[in-house]
Amino acid sequence: MKWQTKEQLVDLLCELVSIPSITGSRAEIALPSFLVDQLSTLPYFQQHPDHVKANPTSDGRFFVTALVKKEGVADTIILVSHFDVVDVEDYGAWKESAFHPKKLTAMFHAHKAEMPTAVQQDMETGNWLFGRGTMDMKCGLALHMAMVEQACHGAFDGNILLLTVPDEEVNSVGMREAVPVLLDIAKQHGLRYRTVLNSEPMFTRYPGDLNKYIYTGSIGKVLPGFLCYGKETHVGEPFAGLNANYMASQLTCELELNTSFCEVVEGEATPPPTNLMQKDLKKEYSVQIPHRAVTLFNLFLLEKQMDDVVEPLLQAARNAAKRITEAHGKQAGQYAAFDPFTPQSMDINVLTYEELMAHAVKVYGTERLERMQADVLANRGAKDDRDMTIALVDELAILCKELSPMIVLFFAPPYYPAVSSRKHPLIQTVVSEMEQYAKEKHDITFRMQNYFGGISDLSYVGLQYPAASLRPLVANMPLWDRGYSIPLQELEEFDVPVLNVGPVGRDAHQWTERLDVDYAFDTLMDMLPVCIQKLFASV
Ligand SMILES: [Zn+2]
Numbered sequence: 001m002k003w004q005t006k007e008q009l010v011d012l013l014c015e016l017v018s019i020p021s022i023t024g025s026r027a028e029i030a031l032p033s034f035l036v037d038q039l040s041t042l043p044y045f046q047q048h049p050d051h052v053k054a055n056p057t058s059d060g061r062f063f064v065t066a067l068v069k070k071e072g073v074a075d076t077i078i079l080v081s082h083f084d085v086v087d088v089e090d091y092g093a094w095k096e097s098a099f100h101p102k103k104l105t106a107m108f109h110a111h112k113a114e115m116p117t118a119v120q121q122d123m124e125t126g127n128w129l130f131g132r133g134t135m136d137m138k139c140g141l142a143l144h145m146a147m148v149e150q151a152c153h154g155a156f157d158g159n160i161l162l163l164t165v166p167d168e169e170v171n172s173v174g175m176r177e178a179v180p181v182l183l184d185i186a187k188q189h190g191l192r193y194r195t196v197l198n199s200e201p202m203f204t205r206y207p208g209d210l211n212k213y214i215y216t217g218s219i220g221k222v223l224p225g226f227l228c229y230g231k232e233t234h235v236g237e238p239f240a241g242l243n244a245n246y247m248a249s250q251l252t253c254e255l256e257l258n259t260s261f262c263e264v265v266e267g268e269a270t271p272p273p274t275n276l277m278q279k280d281l282k283k284e285y286s287v288q289i290p291h292r293a294v295t296l297f298n299l300f301l302l303e304k305q306m307d308d309v310v311e312p313l314l315q316a317a318r319n320a321a322k323r324i325t326e327a328h329g330k331q332a333g334q335y336a337a338f339d340p341f342t343p344q345s346m347d348i349n350v351l352t353y354e355e356l357m358a359h360a361v362k363v364y365g366t367e368r369l370e371r372m373q374a375d376v377l378a379n380r381g382a383k384d385d386r387d388m389t390i391a392l393v394d395e396l397a398i399l400c401k402e403l404s405p406m407i408v409l410f411f412a413p414p415y416y417p418a419v420s421s422r423k424h425p426l427i428q429t430v431v432s433e434m435e436q437y438a439k440e441k442h443d444i445t446f447r448m449q450n451y452f453g454g455i456s457d458l459s460y461v462g463l464q465y466p467a468a469s470l471r472p473l474v475a476n477m478p479l480w481d482r483g484y485s486i487p488l489q490e491l492e493e494f495d496v497p498v499l500n501v502g503p504v505g506r507d508a509h510q511w512t513e514r515l516d517v518d519y520a521f522d523t524l525m526d527m528l529p530v531c532i533q534k535l536f537a538s539v
Contacts, residue, residue: 001149001153002041002149003142003145003146003149004146004149004150006517006521006522006525009142009143009146009520009521009525010129010517010521012142012145012146013101013129013134013138013139013142013515014100014101014102014131016031016083016133016138016141016142017099017100017101017131017132017133017134017138018099018100019031019034019099020085020088020098020099020132021083021084021085021133021166022084022085022086022087022088023084023085023086023087023166023167023168023169023170024167024170028061028083028084028166028167029060029061029062029166031083031166032054032062032063032064032083032164032166033054033062035054035064035083035145035164036052036053036054036064038145039052039064039066039145039148039162040052042148042149042152043152044068044152045066045152048067048069051066051067051068051069052064052065052066052067053065053066055177055178055181057166057167057173057174057177058173058177059173061166061167061173061174062166063163063164063165063166063174063175063177063178063181064162064163064164065161065162065163065178065181065182065185066148066161066162067159067160067161067162067185067189067191068148068151068152068159068160068161069159069189069191070154070157070158070159073157073158073159074159074190074191074192075157075158075159075192075194075536076158076159076160076161076186076191076192076193076194077156077158077159077160077161077193077194077195077196077197077532077535077536078161078162078163078182078193078195078196078197078496079144079147079148079160079161079162079163079197079198079199080163080164080165080175080196080197080198080457080458080461081137081140081141081144081163081164081165081198081199081200082137082164082165082166082167082168082169082174082175082457083138083141083164083165083166084166084167084168084169084170084174085132085133085136085138085169086132086136086169086509088132088511090509090510090511091132091511092511094107094108094511097131098131098132098511099131099132099133100131101129101130101131101134102129104130104131105128105129105130105131108123108130109123115512116512118207118208118506119507119512119514122506122514126516126518127516127517127518128506128514128515128516128517129514129515129517130512130513130514131513131514132513133513134505134513134514134515135201135503135505135506135508135513135514135515136200136201136454136505136508136509136513137199137200137201137502139199139201139502139503139505139515139520140198140199140200140201140502140503141164141199143199143503143520143524143525143528144162144164144199145162146525147160147162147528147529147532148160148162150529155529155533156529156532156533156536157533157536157537158194158536159189159191160532161182161185161191161193163178163182165178165457168456168457170414171385171413171414171484172414172416172457172459172460174457175457175459175460176460176485176486176487177487178460179460179461179487179490179491179494180487180490182494183490183493183494193494193496194426194496194497194535194536195426195427195496195497195498195499195535196458196461196496196497196498196499197498197499197500197501197531197532197535198218198452198456198457198458198498198499198500198501198502199500199501199502199503199524199528200215200452200454200456200500200502201502201503201504201505201508201515202502202503202504202505203452203453203454203508204506205453211447212438212444212445212446212447212504213446213447213448213449214431214434214435214446214447214448214449214499214500214501215448215449215450215451215452215499215500215501216420216421216422216424216427216431216448216449216450216498216499216500217418217419217420217421217422217450217451217452217458217498218416218418218419218420218451218452218455218456218458218459218498218500219270219300219301219302219416219418219451219452219453219454219455220300220301220302220416220417220418220419220459221298221299221300221301221414221415221416221455221459222299222301222306222309222411222415222416222473223276223296223297223298223299223386223411223412223413223414223415224296224297224299224309224313224409224410224411224412225277225294225295225296225297225389225390225393225409225410225411225412226248226251226294226295226317226407226408226409226410227292227293227294227390227393227394227397227407227408227410228244228247228248228251228292228293228294228295228406228407229244229291229292229397229401229403229404229405229406229407229408230242230243230244230246230247230289230290230291230292230293230404230405231291231346231404231405232288232289232291233288233289233291234287234288234289235287235288235289236287238289239328239331239332239335239341239343239344240344241289241291242291242324242328242346242348242405243289243290243291244280244281244289244290244291244292244293245280245290245293246324247293247320247324247348247405247407248278248279248280248293248294248295249278250320250323250324251295251316251317251320251407252275252278252295253320254316254317254319254320254323255273255275255297255316256273256274256275257272257273257274258272258273258316259272260312261273261299261312263300263301263302263303263304265302265303265420265450265451266422266450268302268449268450268451270300270301270302271300271453273297273298273299273300274297274298275295275296275297275298276296276297276298277294277295277296277386278293278294278295278296279293279294280292280293280294281293281294281390281394292394292397292398294390294393294394296386296412299313300453301418302418302420302450302451303418303464305465305469306469306470306471306472306473307469307472309472310352310409310472310476313409314350314352314409317350317407317409318350320407321348321350321407324346324348325345325346325347325348328346329343329345329346332344346405347405348405348406348407349403349404349405349406349407350406350407350409351403351406351407351408351409352408352409352410352475352476353393353396353408353409353410353411353475353476353477353478354472354475354476356393356396356397356400356403356406356408357369357396359400359403360396360399360400363400363402364399364400368399369396369399372395372396372399373392373395373482375395376388376391376392376395377392377482377483380483385412385413385414385479385483385484386412386413388478388479388483389410389411389412389413389477389478389479390412392478392479392482393408393410393478396408396478409476410476410477410478411473411476411477412477412479413477413479413484414484415473415477415486416455416459416460417459417460417463417464417486417491418451418459418464419458419459419461419462419464419498420450420451420464421497421498421499422448422450424497425539426497426535426538426539427497427498427499429534429538429539430499430531430534430535430538431446431448431499433534433538434446434501434527434530434531434534435448437527437530438527441526441527442523442526442527444523452500454508456500458498458500460486460491461491461494461495461496461498462491462492462494462495462496462498463488463491463492463495466492467488467489467491467492470488499531499535501524501527501528501531502524503515503516503519503520503524504516504519504520
């Protein structure tokens with residue numbers, strides 16, 4: 001056996017980390033063939049070479065599937081992971097060694113006094129391995145490879161299907177495109193999927209959180225945006241216009257950390273919305289005020305449906321619009337005392353992208369709109385999905401400037417549906433058995449969490465609500481089916497319960513990212529096969 005001892009697993013992990021598979025990089029495209037090569041060394045895959053495969057995505061990347069099938073058995077557990085990692089700019093002077101965990105860890109120990117206090121404490125009390133991807137989540141992938149090897153030796157009462165995908169950290173193209181392939185594999189081999197088991201690391205819920213978590217779902221997320229279209233003017237005559245940067249800033253004031261958007265389900269609360277982008281859309285400096293600007297917000301969801309989200313967002317925009325109009329009017333009135341003029345009232349329209357579209361169709365006709373959208377899409381250049389979305393809304397707003405000043409609500413990709421299997425009998429049984437096992441065997445108290453808070457690909461493993469309930473999202477997402485989509489039909493069909501049991505790590509997406517090696521390759525390495533076996537054995 002090649003991936004079973006702690007030493008073997010640390011070496012495998014270091015090898016995986018040494019391939020710098022940053023999302024969107026060449027190494028991300030290359031890593032799957034390393035995995036296929038590695039898996040193909042196992043005798044089982046030498047006998048069944050067609051069971052391990054690098055499957056292409058539509059944008060030239062690959063996700064890997066590897067099926068260990070037992071004769072005449074349908075029950076299958078999917079082990080899912082992602083092999084992309086976030087970039088390493090945050091490592092600063094240590095950047096060169098970010099992908100060499102053993103070297104980096106030794107260097108950090110040599111400079112221990114310069115490390116943050118919490119890191120020093122960990123270094124004194126545990127066995128931590130530093131490096132990009134050690135915790136998030138190449139450790140999970142290494143453990144899954146170990147499970148595949150065990151499955152090849154007949155360790156489980158069912159089939160194991162390893163799935164590892166790219167692009168989890170950005171758009172999840174890997175997982176979105178994997179779902180139809182998983183359905184195909186099930187048909188081809190007569191599989192019945194019992195659970196999708198992920199091994200994302202535990203994320204701390206607050207600084208200093210030492211709890212051990214097992215997750216029965218994954219948080220949902222949308223990316224609402226507002227296009228602010230004010231009125232252009234020269235800086236010398238500001239009251240004749242409305243500055244879009246001012247509008248955007250008022251929207252941010254309205255939404256930033258606004259806890260009325262938090263959702264609480266069985267004592268678990270979503271973090272409040274926070275701004276991810278706020279900028280004007282002016283291309284160069286001039287003394288014309290910026291009259292178009294955009295803001296994007298991260299908004300987490302648990303059980304709320306899209307209908308429950310759109311109205312509060314519009315209300316926030318209406319509140320902001322009212323404040324902007326009032327402030328503009330007040331200052332204009334005061335300025336009139338210096339320089340008599342009749343202030344114009346700046347009433348602001350608040351509407352959805354869908355409403356703006358309907359107006360445009362009525363006034364300008366479908367043909368003109370389609371031409372405009374085709375133009376924007378054809379000039380994609382280096383624009384990502386956010387920039388493309390903004391360009392589509394911006395062009396539409398420019399066309400319909402008779403409605404300005406206005407604030408237009410839209411959604412940008414990605415969209416992560418919330419998923420929770422806490423009410424699924426199999427998951428309930430296995431979680432409570434694992435809690436007991438962890439306590440008895442390892443003296444560990446698991447805390448069950450309904451939603452993994454770090455955003456994960458488990459979101460694409462089924463839909464909590466009928467696909468039709470996503471209509472408000474689809475109708476207000478300009479890029480939907482024009483470069484971004486989610487296989488809704490397949491997701492409705494797929495619908496497999498989920499579970500996340502992963503290693504302990506700290507500081508994901510930071511230069512101090514680190515993995516608790518003893519927990520991962522002693523404790524979890526013991527518990528993971530037990531968990532898989534229970535998922536097969538329980539009813
Ligand atoms: Zn991750």
